[in-house]
Amino acid sequence: MLQLLSDLVHWLTSSAQWSGPGGITARLLEHIQYSLLATLAGAVLALPLGLFIGHTRRFAFLAINLAGFGRALPTVGLVTLVFLAGGLSMWPVYVALIALAVPVIVTNTYAGMTAVDPDVTDAARGVGMTGFQVLWQIELPLALPLVMTGLRLAMIQVVSTATIAAYVSFGGLGRYIFDGLAQRDLVQVLGGALLVAALAVLLDLAMAGVQRSLFRHRPADAS
Amino acid sequence: MTAIDWAWFPDHIGDMTTLTLDHLSIAVPAVLSGLVIALPLAVVAHRVRKLRGLILGASNVLFTVPSLAFFVLLLPVTGLTRGTAITGLTIYTLVVLIRNTVEGLDSVPAHAREASLAMGSRPLRTLLTVELPLALPVIMAGVRVATVMTISLVSVASYIGYGGLGQLFTDGFQRSYTTPVIAGVLLTLLLALLADAVLVAVQYLCTPWARHRTKEA
Numbered sequence: 001m002l003q004l005l006s007d008l009v010h011w012l013t014s015s016a017q018w019s020g021p022g023g024i025t026a027r028l029l030e031h032i033q034y035s036l037l038a039t040l041a042g043a044v045l046a047l048p049l050g051l052f053i054g055h056t057r058r059f060a061f062l063a064i065n066l067a068g069f070g071r072a073l074p075t076v077g078l079v080t081l082v083f084l085a086g087g088l089s090m091w092p093v094y095v096a097l098i099a100l101a102v103p104v105i106v107t108n109t110y111a112g113m114t115a116v117d118p119d120v121t122d123a124a125r126g127v128g129m130t131g132f133q134v135l136w137q138i139e140l141p142l143a144l145p146l147v148m149t150g151l152r153l154a155m156i157q158v159v160s161t162a163t164i165a166a167y168v169s170f171g172g173l174g175r176y177i178f179d180g181l182a183q184r185d186l187v188q189v190l191g192g193a194l195l196v197a198a199l200a201v202l203l204d205l206a207m208a209g210v211q212r213s214l215f216r217h218r219p220a221d222a223s
Numbered sequence: 224m225t226a227i228d229w230a231w232f233p234d235h236i237g238d239m240t241t242l243t244l245d246h247l248s249i250a251v252p253a254v255l256s257g258l259v260i261a262l263p264l265a266v267v268a269h270r271v272r273k274l275r276g277l278i279l280g281a282s283n284v285l286f287t288v289p290s291l292a293f294f295v296l297l298l299p300v301t302g303l304t305r306g307t308a309i310t311g312l313t314i315y316t317l318v319v320l321i322r323n324t325v326e327g328l329d330s331v332p333a334h335a336r337e338a339s340l341a342m343g344s345r346p347l348r349t350l351l352t353v354e355l356p357l358a359l360p361v362i363m364a365g366v367r368v369a370t371v372m373t374i375s376l377v378s379v380a381s382y383i384g385y386g387g388l389g390q391l392f393t394d395g396f397q398r399s400y401t402t403p404v405i406a407g408v409l410l411t412l413l414l415a416l417l418a419d420a421v422l423v424a425v426q427y428l429c430t431p432w433a434r435h436r437t438k439e440a
Binding site for chain 2: 004068069071072073074075076077078080081083084085156159160161163174177180181186189190192193196197200201204
């Protein structure tokens with residue numbers, strides 16, 4: 001166990017490990033690229049949907065069922081399926097990661113919108129705001145903490161699942177996990193897993209920082 | 224892309240049944256042991272304010288480790304066994320189960336707890352007969368999420384040979400054959416749906432007071 005730990009520290013700290021095309025720096029950047037792109041694409045798809053469902057209070061069943069479906073959909077199966085259908089490209093990975101992110105963002109956005117006090121939106125309509133103004137100026141700012149929670153949860157899951165890119169022969173930190181698994185090299189697997197977890201935690205902290213700066217005017221609400 | 228090979232299905236009913244049962248034999252113990260670990264931890268987090276952040280934070284960090292890595296990391300401890308798959312998934316259920324149980328206990332009205340204590344119940348009895356039953360709807364919501372998530376995650380354990388229906392994904396991937404993959408995805412979704420329905424029924428049976436309330440209203 002002690003030997004394993006010292007090997008791990010050595011693996012993580014040797015400068016040769018960090019440089020080059022297969023080095024940690026390169027893999028880290030690939031991993032960040034996959035994760036950010038997938039989370040962003042997920043947000044672009046999910047935010048309008050969540051806002052629409054929350055604003056109109058229609059198709060609420062869609063938001064609820066989508067969440068259940070998203071959780072039940074096995075990511076490995078989805079990646080394999082898109083891979084077999086479309087061949088070797090990053091598409092299988094992005095499809096699977098976006099499918100992971102969308103339900104989380106939709107349901108949290110929807111939850112944030114329904115938590116807005118109806119008295120407030122009524123008052124906004126009463127002073128003559130249009131539906132879009134109510135959505136943009138009242139509901140969205142009030143729902144923002146939960147919207148951000150959704151984005152952060154989606155990002156954590158995407159970062160941790162982006163390891164799957166290595167399964168279909170792409171890069172990212174999953175490379176170390178899959179290669180280590182194939183080579184029965186536990187240190188490499190351990191190092192890869194630690195880096196993924198650290199990246200997820202760091203990106204989450206960064207998002208928390210963004211969230212705090214967005215809510216500087218009312219710190220009590222920032223979670 | 225090759226079309227779905229329908230002839231595959233009747234030929235493999237036996238395999239699909241075996242794999243489905245195998246899938247359940249990993250998912251069910253994982254959720255149950257998750258509950259056994261999560262409940263006491265959640266009670267501690269609910270009672271001891273100082274430990275709350277630590278317990279919730281630790282379970283959050285565990286959630287960020289890729290599930291595949293968990294299985295591999297457990298290999299030296301538990302070996303290439305079913306136990307490895309179950310342990311890895313158990314750890315994954317903790318974040319949802321602990322968070323929901325703490326939230327459920329927090330939502331119990333203080334007067335209910337105080338009334339029970341005033342009537343002479345000891346704290347443990349109050350916990351078991353008043354607080355946990357009142358927190359049950361929120362706890363069950365967590366159990367449902369954890370169960371559906373676990374059923375979907377079992378397939379990741381196919382890399383260590385215990386993936387239940389996930390074996391169909393590896394099989395299809397290696398042979399570039401789409402049909403078993405589609406079957407695996409569909410069966411996983413179906414299994415998750417059924418398990419969720421069973422849990423809704425269990426909750427209905429376990430909370431008779433909630434039913435009476437709706438009848439009176």
